[in-house]
Amino acid sequence: MKRQVTIAVLAALAVASSGASADVVGNVKAGQGKVSACIGCHGIADYRTAYPEVYRVPKLGGQNARYLELALLAYKKGDRKFQTMHANAVSLSDQDIADIAVYYAAQTPTSQDNPNK
Numbered sequence: 001m002k003r004q005v006t007i008a009v010l011a012a013l014a015v016a017s018s019g020a021s022a023d024v025v026g027n028v029k030a031g032q033g034k035v036s037a038c039i040g041c042h043g044i045a046d047y048r049t050a051y052p053e054v055y056r057v058p059k060l061g062g063q064n065a066r067y068l069e070l071a072l073l074a075y076k077k078g079d080r081k082f083q084t085m086h087a088n089a090v091s092l093s094d095q096d097i098a099d100i101a102v103y104y105a106a107q108t109p110t111s112q113d114n115p116n117k
Contacts, residue, residue: 024098026065031103034096037088038104049084061107068101 038060041047047057060068074080076089076097092100 024094026069026095026098026100026102028099028103028106030095031099031101034100035103038100041084055082060104061111063104065101065105068104069097072097072100 041049041057042060044057049055049057071080072085072089072092075082075085076092078086080086089097
């Protein structure tokens with residue numbers, strides 16, 4: 001129970017310090033048009049990066065939207081360390097991040113346009 005409370009507090013602090021507006025609402029359709037750079041790594045089954053280190057690239061389809069939003073904001077800010085993700089996230093607006101997050105959260109293994117099949 002204590003761990004869950006700690007995680008909830010940390011998530012709340014991350015949101016408060018991220019600069020993301022609570023008024024930003026993601027749009028699945030808009031997100032679909034913003035994931036082309038993501039698909040290059042996250043859309044390849046069992047893909048592993050080779051630089052700067054070997055890293056298993058996670059699938060994003062079906063992931064929690066808020067988690068994706070917080071992760072992208074942390075990459076953008078530099079709090080989460082991975083050069084490729086920082087380079088991609090730094091140019092995203094809060095709206096772009098919200099759109100991408102809800103797009104991936106809406107995906108299921110049977111989604112017609114799911115790039116993570």
